[in-house]
Amino acid sequence: MWPEGVESVKIAATALTIMFGVIFPAFSIGWIGSKAMEAIGRNPEASGGILTSMILAAALAEAIAIYALVVALAIKFA
Amino acid sequence: MNIGAALKTRRGRIILLVVVLATVLLCGVGVFGGEELPVISLAAEDIPLPFSVPVFGNHIPNTLPSTWLTMIILILIALAYNRSLRKDGPPSRIRIAVEALAEVMLDFMENAVGEKARLFFPLVATFFLFIAVSNWCGILPGFGSVGVYAVHHGAPAEHVDDEHAEEVASTEHEEEGGHENLALVPFFRSANAHLSTTLALALISVAAAQYFGFRALGISYLDKYFNFRASSPKPDPATQKGLEGIISKMARGMEILINGIVGLLEIILEALKVLPFSFRLFGNIFAGEVLLFVVSYLFAFVFPLIFLGLELFVGLIQGLIFAMLTLVFFSIATTSHHGEEH
Numbered sequence: 327m328w329p330e331g332v333e334s335v336k337i338a339a340t341a342l343t344i345m346f347g348v349i350f351p352a353f354s355i356g357w358i359g360s361k362a363m364e365a366i367g368r369n370p371e372a373s374g375g376i377l378t379s380m381i382l383a384a385a386l387a388e389a390i391a392i393y394a395l396v397v398a399l400a401i402k403f404a
Numbered sequence: 405m406n407i408g409a410a411l412k413t414r415r416g417r418i419i420l421l422v423v424v425l426a427t428v429l430l431c432g433v434g435v436f437g438g439e440e441l442p443v444i445s446l447a448a449e450d451i452p453l454p455f456s457v458p459v460f461g462n463h464i465p466n467t468l469p470s471t472w473l474t475m476i477i478l479i480l481i482a483l484a485y486n487r488s489l490r491k492d493g494p495p496s497r498i499r500i501a502v503e504a505l506a507e508v509m510l511d512f513m514e515n516a517v518g519e520k521a522r523l524f525f526p527l528v529a530t531f532f533l534f535i536a537v538s539n540w541c542g543i544l545p546g547f548g549s550v551g552v553y554a555v556h557h558g559a560p561a562e563h564v565d566d567e568h569a570e571e572v573a574s575t576e577h578e579e580e581g582g583h584e585n586l587a588l589v590p591f592f593r594s595a596n597a598h599l600s601t602t603l604a605l606a607l608i609s610v611a612a613a614q615y616f617g618f619r620a621l622g623i624s625y626l627d628k629y630f631n632f633r634a635s636s637p638k639p640d641p642a643t644q645k646g647l648e649g650i651i652s653k654m655a656r657g658m659e660i661l662i663n664g665i666v667g668l669l670e671i672i673l674e675a676l677k678v679l680p681f682s683f684r685l686f687g688n689i690f691a692g693e694v695l696l697f698v699v700s701y702l703f704a705f706v707f708p709l710i711f712l713g714l715e716l717f718v719g720l721i722q723g724l725i726f727a728m729l730t731l732v733f734f735s736i737a738t739t740s741h742h743g744e745e746h
Contacts, residue, residue: 375515378515381724381725381728382728385684386729389680389684389687392688392691395687395691396683396686396687396691399691399694403444403445403446404445404447
């Protein structure tokens with residue numbers, strides 16, 4: 327039922343890559359969000375600037391998860 | 405049938421829920437085991453052409469028509485705005501819309517970087533509009549589904565039995581290539597789902613940052629990279645002699661060396677910025693495309709809507725992020741390096 331040889335290793339590698347690759351970015355985006363909310367709570371007037379910085383930092387952190395995703399897709403489809 | 409009234413009674417709510425669920429399940433499940441999954445390849449597929457073009461030869465990558473479509477849309481909007489400027493009387497709708505959009509973007513950039521936003525506005529706004537429009541074009545109907553059957557490098561070759569594989573591979577090399585990996589090559593593919601497009605955008609972004617840096621700071625922009633100086637002043641040879649003098653000179657020497665190495669590292673980091681820019685955009689859009697293919701293969705009717713909505717949102721956000729990061733790097737490049745820390 328399962329393919330033999332390299333194909334099965336490819337499938338396993340795809341799954342494991344994406345599995346482990348997104349753990350830390352997920353945590354980091356959550357931390358960024360929570361710190362941003364604390365900062366807005368302390369200083370609601372600056373919420374525009376804080377929001378912009380939060381989105382910027384979250385995008386940079388998410389890029390790491392996207393690298394893992396691209397590697398997984400490259401293993402599977404190329 | 406008044407849905408508002410139905411939602412008020414318990415019986416009405418249950419019946420509505422059952423009807424909606426039945427519709428979704430019946431419509432969706434009906435295509436399980438239907439057509440085959442479209443071939444998903446990381447590289448852009450090549451559309452074969454009956455004629456030959458200068459750079460690519462007999463084929464063009466199928467993200468190129470999508471780029472043209474995006475360009476045509478943006479250029480048409482610009483031309484329409486231009487025409488509306490020459491009319492007298494109250495401003496037309498296209499003029500109001502374009503000016504409102506430009507004002508929102510300019511305000512956002514001025515909040516982020518202040519006065520320099522006017523200098524950066526053309527390039528950054530173009531990045532945002534191009535990426536957002538090309539991502540949205542990627543979910544138009546016809547993208548990824550209308551195409552031609554041709555040699556597709558990502559398609560799996562026909563399955564040959566394992567015992568015969570070695571014989572076939574050694575004797576019939578050429579024939580195996582042409583016959584078996586025929587698959588649907590779509591005419592259109594989301595423009596940013598090709599690493600070349602995103603790499604081009606990233607290279608322009610980094611090169612433009614260097615250009616703006618030189619334009620704003622002159623040749624002293626290179627101070628950021630070749631920073632062979634220390635914060636303490638050069639010790640006067642008359643006042644400092646002996647061990648004290650030697651130690652302070654050594655400390656100063658170390659500081660110069662470390663600053664210099666950090667400066668050279670900055671060059672490498674600046675060049676490396678191309679990678680995250682391009683891979684972030686490519687990864688997001690390509691992954692979205694794969695997601696849409698798979699979900700449309702599983703469910704024909706209702707569930708793809710959710711993922712189409714997600715793609716709409718992600719396309720806009722990726723454009724925003726690319727533009728914002730570009731703006732931030734422009735701003736960093738044009739601020740004077742000294743005057744902050746020393």
